[in-house]
Structures are given as structure tokens and as C-alpha cells.
Amino acid sequence: MKKYTIYLSLAAITLSLSACNFNKTNASNKSEELIVNKEIEKNKTYAKTDFSFDVDPATFTVSITENGKKAEVSKPQEAKEVTDLKKSKDEISWTYPTEQINVKLKKEKNHLAVALTSLSDEDTTFIWPKLDAKNYVLPIAEGKTIPNNQKEWLAYFKQNEELSMSEAFSMSFFSTNQETFATTFVMDNTFNSDMLTSTEPHLKLTANHHFIGFDKNKTLNYRLYVTDNDPVAIAKTYQMDRINLGEFKTLDEKEKDNPEIKKMRGAIQVYYWNSRILTTEDIKWGKLPKMVDEPIFQWIGELLTQYGEDGSEEYLKALAAFKNNEGYKYEKNTFLTSINYVLLYPQFYNKEIFKNPDAQAQKLIDKGIDKLSEQERYDLNKHLLAGVLGDLTPPIKQWGQATSSDVFKEMKTSGVENAWIGLPNWANGLMNPTMVKTAADEGYLIGPYDSYQSIQENASIDWNTASFPNQELYEHATVTKKNGEKVAGFLGKGRKLNPTLIFPDVEERFKGITQNGIPFNSWFLDTDAAGEIYNDYSPDHLTTQTEDVAGRLKRMTYFDQNGLVVGSEGGNDFASKEMAFAHGIETPVIMWSDPDMRENKESEYYVGSYAALDGGIPSKYKKVVPIKEEYKAIYTDPVYSLPLYKLVYNRSVITSHQWEWDSYKIKGQVGERRMREYLYNTPPMMHLDKEAWEEHKQDISDNAKIWSPFQKAALQHEMTDFKVLTDDRLVQKTEFGENLSVIANFSDQDYEADGLKVAGQTALIIHDGKETVVKTEG
Structure with a gap:
């Protein structure tokens, strides 16, 4: 892995990215509002108005003429029968009777409006447009520019011949570069639309639309800019389209309704792993061998036998080893994993084992075990266990704090002013509410991962997100395919839930988790913004993809209205108004389908497993791995990357990496990715536990001191410009308003221009004329 440090020029010691920039008076707020309005006004000028169009109804070929240059922007299809042809100066319409599709094109002031309307009550498909261009600009993740003959992209599209646009595209458009202008096809949304790819002799694209028979909306609208x-120009034109549709909301506007969102500004993104309330530091291991025959330890074995997915065999072997004074690292981890696991069980209380509960435990027992909240149940179980372990452990209030709360306090004192902290499950917080309170008290955002994607009929405690008290959901609230089959849940387990049918269950879960006042101030919703949406053909609850998305947005709004800062996986922009942050736009999941990365544990590319023997970071998130050369063009090469999403949503959604690919994950690219984090205003993300914090804390704290004020400044503006400064595309520049810019030099050669010098493999931040250098060392 490259090591990297951040060097500040003397001019930057008085960094204009300082707190004084962010403690604004009302007058300066109004001034900034005028600046932003000016930036938006400029965005209205990018779409051309002086173009004309021609169309051949039989083949649906569309040509655009601009400034005397004509280009076929949608290529001809096989000729079809045409009826009801009507034509005027700026408008033409017709019908394809065989396909039962009505077509209407109209020249508006700054675009060509194209409406495709199905006349059928059955499911139908229709292809348009067909694209064959030298280069494509596509909103794949953050954004890509793709030459039609680039070999790695051709290989990628050969494997991915049919892309669901709602999943593959972060925004609702696609563009082609013609000889003298670009044409951008903007849709209201990408639901029920696929992009079909052909790679011989070069890359060609075709949009395929599905009209759903039971969907009342039979029209697909395009605006061709x-x-x-x-x-x-492409991104800003799309942004104005979203604004005109009423589908754009800034962070400033979101903060007026939910002030907690302010804490996202300048925050590093942390997934924190602390699945144990009892840690190795909490056990007096020398006392254990004499205690292993105590009834409590036999009871834990019985619970594991009856309710544990892996049973009790390894636990009992560990006990035997301790009895023989042979308990080493593996046995300690097995012992701790088992104890922490059974503390989650509602069946933990056994009056024959716990004969003398303390006052707190007795109070909860008297309340009635079946009437306890989840947090109260964990509290009871901790007190019961403490009562029989005696001085094997310290007082309960100390359990687990050295590996959680103490780390957050140290983060703050080291200079990490702003952080979002995500827990892998709400149970981690309910088991350790002191940890959550500490994070909130330090001014951080903290929240659990939550998911309403799948339901399992008999979910284990490991899959609590797939478990719901309402027993009717499995049969009556799950998604059915057109052929009558149920859609399988995550990893093939269970079924996919219909989001329009489970809102009361969302409320019930949330109220159950928070009823004892745990101070979560953020919530992360798995897949809700990832575009994995469905038409549900269940006869008793027919649901369109549009309605599916509306159900997801309703629950995102619910969490926001409860004062929580809402984020989701993916970040596709149908959810841009409802979420404050997203994970997956900057680095999406890399090649699910590659066995070397997912199955072959001997491969250097194997990303790791979900297991963590020590209760810390699973190897899937901790292990540093290279990615194959052929994937770099697709996922990380700056040559093919564009900040399209940031050009549209810089002031609206804070985006970072998908959690499998944090800032430290890719071997040999840590420095390069940091440069792009500044270039694209992307928060650094890392997986931490106490050990990882100790390893990276100097780097994290040094970087946070630069990152936090930088992003707070960048979020005050649009990303107003993006430039490629060299022919090899390895030196790039972004601008945020008039006084903040970043130049990233991804090459090994120094770059000099306009009195500035940027060394190879460094990024330069320029704010109000003052410079900060982000530099990597080999």
C-alpha cells in the first residue's frame, strides 16, 4: 500500500478553509445565496436553442442540425407500418399499429420533446433510441466517458449486454458525442428501461422500454437536449431539467427541516465495528479456568445448541481448553463470540441459573420478560450475566468502552471534528447505548444499518433485518414475478418485500428500537436508492416500479422527519430529495461476478469474508486487495471518469464509496483515490475498530483537519466547472464557485501552467489564492 502524508504550504497555515468561513452572518448568507443563484443562472445557458430536427417515422431515425452540422442521433431501425401521421412546423406524431405505440415529437425552446405512449393493456416493449457514436457519456456511478472502441469497456459490455437503467445509471439520462455537439436523452425516470449493448465491431447502445399493462401511466417522456x-454542459443541462421537474432539493433546504444534516458537512465516513459488549480487555483470563464448570457456562452451551446457527461444538471445545489451561487466542475469541451472541437471546433468562439477580435485573424481570423492549432485554441479560460472573469482569458500565466510546473520544481530541459513524446493526447500539451517546455527545452522527429489502420465514437472530413480528408479511407482502414465482431475497434467502405494504412495520421497528431514548441521529437504509426495484404481479397488490420507489421514499422521509440524517446504498437520483448522503456513487461494488474476487480464497484478488473471528472488522472490509488490470478502466481509472453526479448534486447529496471499497481497500491506489476524493468532493471512508484506529489514526486525523474545512467550503457552491488539462487526461481540475478549485495530477510528471506547479501524483487545493498540497509518497 502507498503511504501518504499531507503537506501544507506556508500560505495555507492560515488556511482560508477555516472556521471563520463557516460562522456566517445573515448578510453573508444572503450574499452566498446570490452567488449560488448566479451559478444556477449560468446553468440555464448550456442547452442550445438554435437547432432543428428531422425524423423518418418508418425507421424512427432522428437527425439534429445545429450550426449547419447534421448528425443522425438515433439510428434507423427496421421499417414499421405507420398510421395517423400528422405534421406541422415544430411537431410531428404518428402511430405504430402493430406495436400499439403512439409517437409524438415537438420542438420546444431548448429541447426536442419525445413522447412514447403505449395503446395496449398488456405488457409490451419498445426500442428507441438506437445509438452509434464515437463516444458515450453515461451516468454509471459518478460518471463515465466511454470511447466506442476501448477494449476494457468492450469486454465489460460484452458481459453486461442488458443493463437495468434504474440500477446501472445514477441519473436519468445518457449522452452521445457527435462531431460538433453532444445530444443528451433525458427521461423523467429510468424505471422499466434497459440499456442493451452490442460490441461488434464497436460499442453501440439501444434503449429498451417496458410498458406494464396494469400501469396507468402509459407514456414515456424524453427530452433531447x-x-x-x-x-x-451535459450535466448542468440535466440539472436544470431536474430543477424544472421539481426534483431537486439542496442540503440547505433539507437542513431547514432537519438541522442535524449540518453535521454531515465536512464529516469523514466511518463504519465502526464493535460487535462485543464484553471484549478481551474485560475478562480476567487467569480466573476463567477455575470457573468453566459453573452452571452459567453450561447454560450458554445449551442456548447455542438450541438457537445458534453454528451450534455449541467450538464453544464447548474452548471451555475444555480453558479448563486445561490451554485457552489461547482462538479459544478466547470463540468464548467471547459465544457469550456476546447469547446476550442477544430473549431466552437468556433462566431462574435456575440466575437465582440472585441485582436490583436492575429484578426490576426488569418484574416488568415481565415478554414486555421488555429490545434494549431493556439486553440490559437485563448484561445484569444477569454480571451477577454470576463476579469479579471475572469489571463493572457493567466499563464493558466494551475501551473499544468504542474511548476511541470516539480520542478521535475528537485528535482533530476529527466531524464524522458520520455507521454501525453494522442497531443491536450494536442497543447493547452498548453508552457508545452511541458518546458519539452523539462528541458532535458526531451515528446510526445503524437497516434493511427492508428481504424477509425470511424463520430468520435467525443474525438476520434481524429480515425478521418482522407480523407473520402475514411473508405470504402477503412479498413480490411476485409475472410468471407467478416469488422474487428471492438477498443471497437467495427468503423473499423480497413490497415496500408499499410494510410502512406500519417500518414504524413498528423504529419505535421499538428507539423507545428507550437511544440517541441515534442518523439512519442508513440498505438498497433503497440502489435502483433494485420491482413490478409486483401479485393479484391482490399489483404494484408498479413507480409505486415501489414511492414506498421507499416514504420511509426515507419518515426517518428524516424523526430528526435522523438519512443515507442509502447507491445514491441513484430518484431519491436525491429524500437522502442527505449515499454510499456507492464514487466507488460502486466491483465485479460481483468474478470468482477470483468472491469465491477463490487463494486468489490475491479475493476480497475477504463476512466473518470476523475477533469481533472486529470482517476481512471483506479490512483486507487490502489489488483489482485486476482490466477492471481499472471501468472502476478507478481517472481517464474514463467524469464528475457528472457532482456537477448536478454537489449541493444536494454527499456521496462516498460503497462500504466494500473504502478509502484504504484497493492496494496501490490509496493515494490516487485520496486525490480524487478532493477533486470530486468525496468524503474519505474507512472501516474502523480500535485496532484499525490505532493503525490509521495519524493519517485519519491529519487528513480530517484538511478535509473538514475543505468540504464545508465546497458545499457552499455548485461544482461549477470540470476541465481536463492534458491530452492524456491525467491532469484534471474542478471548481466550486470562483474561489475554490482542485487540480489533481494523476501522472508521474510535473504539471506547470499559469504560474502553478503541481507535482506528479499530487493534488493542489487553491482557496482564495492560498494553496494546500495533498501529496502521496511511494
């Missing part, structure tokens, strides 16, 4: 061949 003409701009310069510039990704800024």
Missing part, C-alpha cells in the same frame, strides 16, 4: 461536447 443539444449542447457543446462538454461534460459540464
Whole structure:
């Protein structure tokens, strides 16, 4: 892994990215609002108005003429029968009777409006447009520019011949670069639409639309914009389209309704792993061999036998080893894993084992075991266990704090002013509410991972997100395919839930988790913004993809209205108004389908497993791995990357990496990815436990001191410009308003221009004329 440090120029010691920039008066707020309005006004100028169009109804070929240059922007299809042809100066319409599709094109002031309407009550498909261009600009993740003959992209599209646009595209458009202008096809949304790819002799794309018979909305709208061949023009034109549709909401606007969102500004992103309330530091291991025959330890074995997915065999072997004074690291971890696991069990209380509960435990027992909240149940179990372990452990209030609360306090004192902390499950917080309170008290955001994607009929305690008290959901609230089959849940387990049918269950879960006042101030919703959406053909609850998304947005809004800062996986922009942050836009999941990465544990590319023997970070998130050369063009090479999403949503959604690919994950690319984090205003993300914090704390704290004020400044503006400064595309520049810019030099050669010098493999931040250098060392 490259090691990297951050060097500050003397001019930057008085860093203009300082707190004084962010403690604004009302007057300066109004001034900044005017600046932003000016930035938005400029965005209205990118879409050209002086173009004309021609169309051949039989083949649905569309040509655009701009400034005397004509280009076929949608290629001809096989000729079809045409009826009801009507034509005027700026408008033409017709019907394809065989396909039962009505088509209407109309020249508006700054775009060509195209409406495709199904006349059928059955499911139908229709292809348009067909694209064959030298280069494509696509909103794949953050954004890509793709030459039609680039070999790695051709290989990628050969494996992915049919892309669901709602999943594969972060925004609802696709663009082609013509010889003298760009054409951008903007849709209201990408639901029920696929992008079909052909790679012979070069890359060609075709949009395929599914009209659903029971969907009352039978019309698909396109707006075809003409701009310069510039990704800024393309992105800003799309942004104005979203604003005109009422589908754009800034962080400023979101903060007025939920002030907690302010804490996201300048925050590093941390997934924190502390699944144990009892840790190795909490056990007096020398006392254990004499205690292993105590009834409590036999009872734990019985619980594991009856309710544990892996049974009690390894636990009992560990006990035997301790009895023989042969308990080493593996046995200690097995012992701790088992104890922490059974503390989650509602069946933990046994009056024959726990004969003398303390006052707190007795109070909870008297309340009635079946009437306890989840947090109260964990509290009871901890007190019961403490009562029989005696001085084997310290007082309960100390359990687990050295590996959780103490780390958060140290983060703050080391200079990490702003952080979002995600827990892998709400149970981690309910078992250790002191940890959650400490994070909140330090001014951090902290929240659990939650999911309403799947339901299992008999979910184990490991799959609590797939478990619901309502027993009717499995049969009556799950998604059915057109052929009558149920859609399988995550990893093939259980079924997919219909989000329109489970809102009361969302409320019930949330109220159950928070009823004792645990101070979560954020919530992360798995997959809700990832575009994995469905038409549900269940006869008693027919549901369109549009309604599916509306159900997801309703629950995102619910959490936001409860004062929680809401984020989701993916970040696709149908959810941009409802979420404050997203994980997956900057680095999405890399190649699910590659066995070397997912199955072959001997491969250097194997990303790791979900298991963590020591209760800390699973190897899937901790192990540093290279990625194959052929994947770099697709996922990480700056040559093919564009900040399209940031050009549209910089002031609206804070985006980072998908959690499997944090800032430290990719071998040999840590420094390069840091440079792009500044170039694209992308928060650094890392998986931490106490050990990982100790390993990385100097780097994290040094970087946070630069990152936090930088992002707070960048979020005050649009990303106003993006430039490629060299022919090899390895030196790039972004601008945030008039006074903040970043130049990233991804090459090994120094770059000099306009009195500035940027060394190879460094990024330069320029704010109000003052410079900060982000530099990597080999």
C-alpha cells in the first residue's frame, strides 16, 4: 500500500478553509445565496436553442442540425407500418399499429420533446433510441466517458449486454458525442428501461422500454437536449431539467427541516465495528479456568445448541481448553463470540441459573420478560450475566468502552471534528447505548444499518433485518414475478418485500428500537436508492416500479422527519430529495461476478469474508486487495471518469464509496483515490475498530483537519466547472464557485501552467489564492 502524508504550504497555515468561513452572518448568507443563484443562472445557458430536427417515422431515425452540422442521433431501425401521421412546423406524431405505440415529437425552446405512449393493456416493449457514436457519456456511478472502441469497456459490455437503467445509471439520462455537439436523452425516470449493448465491431447502445399493462401511466417522456461536447454542459443541462421537474432539493433546504444534516458537512465516513459488549480487555483470563464448570457456562452451551446457527461444538471445545489451561487466542475469541451472541437471546433468562439477580435485573424481570423492549432485554441479560460472573469482569458500565466510546473520544481530541459513524446493526447500539451517546455527545452522527429489502420465514437472530413480528408479511407482502414465482431475497434467502405494504412495520421497528431514548441521529437504509426495484404481479397488490420507489421514499422521509440524517446504498437520483448522503456513487461494488474476487480464497484478488473471528472488522472490509488490470478502466481509472453526479448534486447529496471499497481497500491506489476524493468532493471512508484506529489514526486525523474545512467550503457552491488539462487526461481540475478549485495530477510528471506547479501524483487545493498540497509518497 502507498503511504501518504499531507503537506501544507506556508500560505495555507492560515488556511482560508477555516472556521471563520463557516460562522456566517445573515448578510453573508444572503450574499452566498446570490452567488449560488448566479451559478444556477449560468446553468440555464448550456442547452442550445438554435437547432432543428428531422425524423423518418418508418425507421424512427432522428437527425439534429445545429450550426449547419447534421448528425443522425438515433439510428434507423427496421421499417414499421405507420398510421395517423400528422405534421406541422415544430411537431410531428404518428402511430405504430402493430406495436400499439403512439409517437409524438415537438420542438420546444431548448429541447426536442419525445413522447412514447403505449395503446395496449398488456405488457409490451419498445426500442428507441438506437445509438452509434464515437463516444458515450453515461451516468454509471459518478460518471463515465466511454470511447466506442476501448477494449476494457468492450469486454465489460460484452458481459453486461442488458443493463437495468434504474440500477446501472445514477441519473436519468445518457449522452452521445457527435462531431460538433453532444445530444443528451433525458427521461423523467429510468424505471422499466434497459440499456442493451452490442460490441461488434464497436460499442453501440439501444434503449429498451417496458410498458406494464396494469400501469396507468402509459407514456414515456424524453427530452433531447443539444449542447457543446462538454461534460459540464451535459450535466448542468440535466440539472436544470431536474430543477424544472421539481426534483431537486439542496442540503440547505433539507437542513431547514432537519438541522442535524449540518453535521454531515465536512464529516469523514466511518463504519465502526464493535460487535462485543464484553471484549478481551474485560475478562480476567487467569480466573476463567477455575470457573468453566459453573452452571452459567453450561447454560450458554445449551442456548447455542438450541438457537445458534453454528451450534455449541467450538464453544464447548474452548471451555475444555480453558479448563486445561490451554485457552489461547482462538479459544478466547470463540468464548467471547459465544457469550456476546447469547446476550442477544430473549431466552437468556433462566431462574435456575440466575437465582440472585441485582436490583436492575429484578426490576426488569418484574416488568415481565415478554414486555421488555429490545434494549431493556439486553440490559437485563448484561445484569444477569454480571451477577454470576463476579469479579471475572469489571463493572457493567466499563464493558466494551475501551473499544468504542474511548476511541470516539480520542478521535475528537485528535482533530476529527466531524464524522458520520455507521454501525453494522442497531443491536450494536442497543447493547452498548453508552457508545452511541458518546458519539452523539462528541458532535458526531451515528446510526445503524437497516434493511427492508428481504424477509425470511424463520430468520435467525443474525438476520434481524429480515425478521418482522407480523407473520402475514411473508405470504402477503412479498413480490411476485409475472410468471407467478416469488422474487428471492438477498443471497437467495427468503423473499423480497413490497415496500408499499410494510410502512406500519417500518414504524413498528423504529419505535421499538428507539423507545428507550437511544440517541441515534442518523439512519442508513440498505438498497433503497440502489435502483433494485420491482413490478409486483401479485393479484391482490399489483404494484408498479413507480409505486415501489414511492414506498421507499416514504420511509426515507419518515426517518428524516424523526430528526435522523438519512443515507442509502447507491445514491441513484430518484431519491436525491429524500437522502442527505449515499454510499456507492464514487466507488460502486466491483465485479460481483468474478470468482477470483468472491469465491477463490487463494486468489490475491479475493476480497475477504463476512466473518470476523475477533469481533472486529470482517476481512471483506479490512483486507487490502489489488483489482485486476482490466477492471481499472471501468472502476478507478481517472481517464474514463467524469464528475457528472457532482456537477448536478454537489449541493444536494454527499456521496462516498460503497462500504466494500473504502478509502484504504484497493492496494496501490490509496493515494490516487485520496486525490480524487478532493477533486470530486468525496468524503474519505474507512472501516474502523480500535485496532484499525490505532493503525490509521495519524493519517485519519491529519487528513480530517484538511478535509473538514475543505468540504464545508465546497458545499457552499455548485461544482461549477470540470476541465481536463492534458491530452492524456491525467491532469484534471474542478471548481466550486470562483474561489475554490482542485487540480489533481494523476501522472508521474510535473504539471506547470499559469504560474502553478503541481507535482506528479499530487493534488493542489487553491482557496482564495492560498494553496494546500495533498501529496502521496511511494
